[in-house]
Amino acid sequence: xxxxxxxxxxxxxxxxxxxxxxxxxxxxxxxxxxxxxxxxxxxxxxxxxxxxxxxxxxxxxxxxxxxxxxxxxxxxxxxxxxxxxxxxxxxxxxxxxxxxxxxxxxxxxxxxxxxxxxxxxxxxxxxxx
Amino acid sequence: xxxxxxxxxxxxxxxxxxxxxxxxxxxxxxxxxxxxxxxxxxxxxxxxxxxxxxxxxxxxxxxxxxxxxxxxxxxxxxxxxxxxxxxxxxxxxxxxxxxxxxxxxxxxxxxxxxxxxxxxxx
Numbered sequence: 001x002x003x004x005x006x007x008x009x010x011x012x013x014x015x016x017x018x019x020x021x022x023x024x025x026x027x028x029x030x031x032x033x034x035x036x037x038x039x040x041x042x043x044x045x046x047x048x049x050x051x052x053x054x055x056x057x058x059x060x061x062x063x064x065x066x067x068x069x070x071x072x073x074x075x076x077x078x079x080x081x082x083x084x085x086x087x088x089x090x091x092x093x094x095x096x097x098x099x100x101x102x103x104x105x106x107x108x109x110x111x112x113x114x115x116x117x118x119x120x121x122x123x124x125x126x127x128x129x
Numbered sequence: 130x131x132x133x134x135x136x137x138x139x140x141x142x143x144x145x146x147x148x149x150x151x152x153x154x155x156x157x158x159x160x161x162x163x164x165x166x167x168x169x170x171x172x173x174x175x176x177x178x179x180x181x182x183x184x185x186x187x188x189x190x191x192x193x194x195x196x197x198x199x200x201x202x203x204x205x206x207x208x209x210x211x212x213x214x215x216x217x218x219x220x221x222x223x224x225x226x227x228x229x230x231x232x233x234x235x236x237x238x239x240x241x242x243x244x245x246x247x248x249x250x251x
Binding site: 007009041042043081082113114117118120121125126128 | 130131133145146149152153156157159160161162246247249250251
């Protein structure tokens with residue numbers, strides 16, 4: 001069984017990259033292989049913004065990631081440094097900085113690059129979208 | 130330990146990808162991975178030494194620190210200088226000497242990419 005680590009660096013507004021990433025991940029799981037973690041880095045952290053609203057006729061990456069996580073128990077790790085400077089904050093940062101609302105919610109969770117690189121030791125494949 | 134090739138493709142100071150890529154490279158060696166860096170396309174302009182600008186992280190200094198993070202193998206794509214018409218820019222300016230970049234032809238670049246366990250592009 002192959003183990004995959006997925007690195008998302010493109011924003012949810014970047015063409016069809018989110019759809020391709022999700023299709024790939026679902027394919028890996030259907031194939032019997034394992035997705036070790038999905039790490040959102042750079043502009044990829046915008047995927048974790050819970051304040052994004054559906055516009056009806058377009059693909060909702062946020063809902064698709066949440067569904068993937070609940071169905072397959074895949075960790076959705078968001079780089080904390082990249083996130084906070086783009087305004088994606090957890091309850092902890094919201095409280096510490098007097099911000100009225102936290103837009104980083106479960107199933108997304110904060111992590112550092114260290115967590116990503118540590119888990120990469122156990123993965124044979126890294127795929128970037 | 131994996132060998133990670135990081136391809137930098139963006140010019141300095143134009144968008145967040147440049148800084149994200151350097152952060153990624155510097156962090157990887159801290160966690161036991163080997164990192165090689167390849168400058169392609171307009172990222173070749175990152176090799177030009179720039180003065181500090183208040184409020185921005187100096188990209189030249191950050192790149193020059195890479196050997197301190199055990200990133201010793203840096204490469205520059207020869208084909209990109211032609212495609213982007215960067216020959217003159219690179220010849221008439223100071224470049225970051227600490228990196229000791231090796232110029233790679235297209236075939237050598239492919240060999241480098243094949244040799245890596247993982248390739249990440251910024």
